[in-house]
Amino acid sequence: MKKLSAALLLTPTAALAHTGAHTGHAGGAPLVAGLSHPLGGADHLLAMVAVGLWAAGIGGRAVWALPLAFVAAMVAGGGLGAAGVHLPLVELAILASSIVIGAAIALALRPGLAMALPVIAVFGLMHGHAHGVEGPAEGLAAYAAGFALATAGLHGAGIALGRLPLARWLGAATAAAGLALAVA
Numbered sequence: 001m002k003k004l005s006a007a008l009l010l011t012p013t014a015a016l017a018h019t020g021a022h023t024g025h026a027g028g029a030p031l032v033a034g035l036s037h038p039l040g041g042a043d044h045l046l047a048m049v050a051v052g053l054w055a056a057g058i059g060g061r062a063v064w065a066l067p068l069a070f071v072a073a074m075v076a077g078g079g080l081g082a083a084g085v086h087l088p089l090v091e092l093a094i095l096a097s098s099i100v101i102g103a104a105i106a107l108a109l110r111p112g113l114a115m116a117l118p119v120i121a122v123f124g125l126m127h128g129h130a131h132g133v134e135g136p137a138e139g140l141a142a143y144a145a146g147f148a149l150a151t152a153g154l155h156g157a158g159i160a161l162g163r164l165p166l167a168r169w170l171g172a173a174t175a176a177a178g179l180a181l182a183v184a
Contacts, residue, residue: 029139030143031142031143034135034145034146034148034150035146037150038131038151043178044094046098046177047098047178048070048151048158049157049174050097051120051154052066054066054105055155055162056162057162057168058111062113062116063159065117066117066155067156069120069124070120070155071152071155072121073120073121073122074125074127074131075128077130077132078129078135080125080128081129081132081134081135082133087125090126090129091130094123094130096123097123097127097178099175099178101123101175102175102176103171104171105162105167105168106172106175107171128147131143
């Protein structure tokens with residue numbers, strides 16, 4: 001089962017959730033579309049769980065500050081994307097997020113919040129931009145609430161996993177999976 005899960009994460013067709021507007025995926029319900037978007041691609045899943053893993057590894061205020069910074073920046077990025085504001089290198093930054101954060105976890109890097117928060121916020125902004133570009137024309141607030149809640153849940157899962165002794169290995173696996181997605 002573990003091998004199957006790893007294989008599914010590395011499957012190129014599941015790599016990117018950014019294939020078009022998500023209004024049709026949830027029968028037009030913006031909240032449900034927002035909830036499903038972060039779950040629709042390995043690039044989002046890896047990075048969002050990794051934020052929680054890294055937050056748990058750093059400890060202290062990082063446990064709440066990193067996820068909060070990511071979600072806040074993601075919502076802002078979603079607004080920019082929905083407004084049609086172009087940001088350069090969005091897909092590259094999304095792929096880089098799982099590689100960089102995964103490597104930080106694997107290497108047990110514990111920078112201060114002044115260094116970690118801007119990194120997390122940039123990645124959150126880029127993930128949010130992708131969500132916003134693909135969001136529905138109507139019901140944007142419900143859509144944003146959905147992707148924010150789903151992301152917070154994934155961060156929570158990462159925090160829980162980050163308390164396990166194998167957290168560094170999960171970070172290494174995240175970075176490796178991110179690399180696989182990048183070359184797929």
